[in-house]
Amino acid sequence: MHALEISALTKTYRNGFTALKGIDLTVEEGDFFALLGPNGAGKSTTISIITSLVSKSSGTVKVFGNDLERRPMQVKRDLGLVPQEFNFNMFEPVEEIVTNQAGYYGVEKRVAQERCEWALKKLGLWEKRRAVARGLSGGMKRRLMIARALVHSPRLLILDEPTAGVDIELRRSMWQFLREVNAAGTTIILTTHYLEEAEQLCRNVAIIDQGRIIEHTSIKQLINQLDRETFILDLAAPLGTAPALQCGYPLQLIDETTLEIEIRREQSINVVFAEFTALGIEVLSMRNKANRLEELFLGLVERGEEK
Amino acid sequence: MDLRTYRIAFTTIVLKEVRRFARIWIQTIVPPMITTALYFVIFGKMIGSQLAPIEGFSYMDYIVPGLIMMTIISNSYANVVSSFYGAKFSNYVEELLISPIPHSLILIGYITGGVARGVTVGVMVTLVASLFTELHFHSLWVSLSVVVLTAILFSLAGFINAVFAKSFDDISIIPTFVLVPLTYLGGVFYSVTMLPGIWQTLSLGNPILYMVNTFRYGMLGVSDISLGTAYAVITIFIAVLYGYSLWLMKKGVGLRG
Numbered sequence: 001m002h003a004l005e006i007s008a009l010t011k012t013y014r015n016g017f018t019a020l021k022g023i024d025l026t027v028e029e030g031d032f033f034a035l036l037g038p039n040g041a042g043k044s045t046t047i048s049i050i051t052s053l054v055s056k057s058s059g060t061v062k063v064f065g066n067d068l069e070r071r072p073m074q075v076k077r078d079l080g081l082v083p084q085e086f087n088f089n090m091f092e093p094v095e096e097i098v099t100n101q102a103g104y105y106g107v108e109k110r111v112a113q114e115r116c117e118w119a120l121k122k123l124g125l126w127e128k129r130r131a132v133a134r135g136l137s138g139g140m141k142r143r144l145m146i147a148r149a150l151v152h153s154p155r156l157l158i159l160d161e162p163t164a165g166v167d168i169e170l171r172r173s174m175w176q177f178l179r180e181v182n183a184a185g186t187t188i189i190l191t192t193h194y195l196e197e198a199e200q201l202c203r204n205v206a207i208i209d210q211g212r213i214i215e216h217t218s219i220k221q222l223i224n225q226l227d228r229e230t231f232i233l234d235l236a237a238p239l240g241t242a243p244a245l246q247c248g249y250p251l252q253l254i255d256e257t258t259l260e261i262e263i264r265r266e267q268s269i270n271v272v273f274a275e276f277t278a279l280g281i282e283v284l285s286m287r288n289k290a291n292r293l294e295e296l297f298l299g300l301v302e303r304g305e306e307k
Numbered sequence: 308m309d310l311r312t313y314r315i316a317f318t319t320i321v322l323k324e325v326r327r328f329a330r331i332w333i334q335t336i337v338p339p340m341i342t343t344a345l346y347f348v349i350f351g352k353m354i355g356s357q358l359a360p361i362e363g364f365s366y367m368d369y370i371v372p373g374l375i376m377m378t379i380i381s382n383s384y385a386n387v388v389s390s391f392y393g394a395k396f397s398n399y400v401e402e403l404l405i406s407p408i409p410h411s412l413i414l415i416g417y418i419t420g421g422v423a424r425g426v427t428v429g430v431m432v433t434l435v436a437s438l439f440t441e442l443h444f445h446s447l448w449v450s451l452s453v454v455v456l457t458a459i460l461f462s463l464a465g466f467i468n469a470v471f472a473k474s475f476d477d478i479s480i481i482p483t484f485v486l487v488p489l490t491y492l493g494g495v496f497y498s499v500t501m502l503p504g505i506w507q508t509l510s511l512g513n514p515i516l517y518m519v520n521t522f523r524y525g526m527l528g529v530s531d532i533s534l535g536t537a538y539a540v541i542t543i544f545i546a547v548l549y550g551y552s553l554w555l556m557k558k559g560v561g562l563r564g
Binding site for chain 1: 395
């Protein structure tokens, strides 16, 4: 079953700006799905339409087979949203924010309190349950929104840049938690600017640009499209110029102890190391210049803009 | 969604609203008590003692119902306008908009919160009034019914103000330039029969006149307006404002892009 099925979705705002130009998108039940795109591409508009915060101009949205227009209450019941901006009452205690949200979905108080305790403990907020929300750090506020979105046990959880501004340690613990939520059966749609995040968490991906879906595939297949990678090599001894390699791979000296090399998918990296050994160049370490998905993403967006 | 779910959702909104004004009681409950006490001291005791009785009642007794009604009007209005605009301003109205609660239930939840504050403040002001004069209730049913209906009406008006408000200034313009003048000219401090002909006729266009007089009837048994007319006017106003509020919500005016 499709958790989400969008067809021919368009949105033109009152000021005449067309944010979505006919989007088709499907997300399977149980998937961990990434919706990627540059700023202003239409990600947030898409999410806002699915969650009834923005009215669509045309097209259809179905959540677990329920049409948003015909059965809005069923659609809403199945959805949980973690928005990009903080959208809770800063003057309310943490526990109240979460249990109130459960109440809006008709969850009995006792059950709401149990679920609230589970979510707050999982997200490391239990000690802060009586604190007023405005006193929380940015990372805590983000986690509070995740707890709130989960308290009514939604079947589809939508996260709009949930780890923006969160430090790496906390981000990784949030990833772990979201993996657990997904493994327990909740379908997750994630938008993020951290492409590493999408690569780490998601199985399928859609890339949206200028109101159109320009790619809709699995993360694996997307990465397979990458035909070259750039590596940074840290050298043990300084070099005056970049060595000329017989293999002909493009090589550039960044500074006297750092080389940059571009290698295509079908090329072997062993050849490079064999030549370095012959030339007496010792490599201390090697890393990707940029995230692979990031390179691919930029390439796709650029090609989309050229079209 | 079944009735049980709706009941829980409705109770959640109402309790949230009640907790909100109870948490800031020093700003919501105490000021109207102090203001009304000052009215009783200045108009009731100091000036009122120099005035002739109106319709057989001392001036203090005559203005008590109007002053109680004035606080109910301003507090039920203020509660909904500030709460709903605050929810819009800080975007936490989205918590409600994404949840499976019908628009009518959200509206009724906020209105009930406004009524709760109006009635709470009304009771507190009545207690203050009892310190200055002996209170009578000619008809408790009329008194209670008009209090609730008035609080509903002005909660709805506050909701509409909040929907259209784009800044915090916008939520104080209507109370300052419309609500206060209408209340003062709605027979709180005088009987409309004391006004010259044309002003009496013009006063009949002021809905607050009907509420103040009905409540005065409930307490003292005297009114410038017939009860039937008063209830009809109040009910029509409620029906129109409720329909309009619901339409605004369904259209997403000021709420959805």
